[in-house]
Amino acid sequence: MEGRQISFIIRATYDVLPTPKNLHQWLGEDPSCALCQTPATLRHILTGCKTSLSQGRYTWRHNQVLRQLAITLEGRRTTNNACPPPMPRHSKTTPFVRAGQPPAKPSARVEATLLDTARDWRMQVDLEQRLIFPPEIITTNLMPDLVLWSTSQKLLVIVELTVPWEAAVGEAYERKRLKYSDIAAEAEQRGWRAQVLPVEVGCRGFVATSTTKLLKGMGVRGQAFRQAVKSMSEAAERSSSWLWIKRKDPNWAAK
Ligand SMILES: [Zn+2]
Structure with a gap:
């Protein structure tokens, strides 16, 4: 990751970015979102702003x-x-085991997927x-x-x-x-x-x-x-x- 990207992610994770809400706490600045005028936390800016939502x-x-x-x-x-083509589910057969011998280990099974x-x-x-x-x-x-x-x-x-x-x-x-x-x-x-x-x-x-x-x-x-x-x-x-x-x-x- 680029330095700027790392810096953003770390500060976003610990919520220490200069959001309006943080700037209000730190310096008494206006806590409103520049786009919709409601108090703006990081959560508001990244996921909760109605203007951002309507702008796409x-x-x-x-x-x-x-x-x-x-x-x-x-x-x-x-x-x-x-x-x-996939094998039909009912075609599973019982492997033959010789008398006195242990059953063969199943070959590496491929895990089923959706x-x-x-x-x-x-x-x-x-x-x-x-x-x-x-x-x-x-x-x-x-x-x-x-x-x-x-x-x-x-x-x-x-x-x-x-x-x-x-x-x-x-x-x-x-x-x-x-x-x-x-x-x-x-x-x-x-x-x-x-x-x-x-x-x-x-x-x-x-x-x-x-x-x-x-x-x-x-x-x-x-x-x-x-x-x-x-x-x-x-x-x-x-x-x-x-x-x-x-x-x-x-x-x-x-x-
Ligand atoms: Zn907003």
Whole structure:
């Protein structure tokens, strides 16, 4: 990380950046947010300012992180789809053991992933253009951040990313789970097996367990796993650092 970036993250983590609220405490300055005039803590600037929200600042940061997640999952999807067809579950046979000999050790087992049972996974990510939910599953106005589905196996995975203030990670998880539970229920009524997986990357770059679980569940391992976590963490940090730099600028144009 660059020095300036490290400095931002450390000061953001310990809340010692010159926010209006801190400057008010330290020097008696005006505690208001330059954009919306409410008292501005770091949490307000990075995740709670209504003006920033309506200008699309938080969506811009969210999409920076989502793009990194999508790159990783797209890699897994194409690798998985290129594998030989999966073995049917019932074809497991009992290995033959000769009398008086110990059973052979099972060969190194590849851990199961969410994608294992199908080879026709498709993926849709709500990034540049406004998408609609795959109509072959259900009709809805909601569009989650990322949808993975297999038509042949009728499997649906809904991934919804939040980039919250770190202390609000659990709250964000629950909110997103509820938001998409109706879609999952409706899809299940139509014969799909649906999973809703809310994931979070904190605005100061702390990748939540929900996110690492998703990566592992998708079969992202070893070096690829570390790289995926790092890229999401850095995307959140860099974007938050940029939002901090732009905190007094009333104009916002997503770069
Ligand atoms: Zn504000």
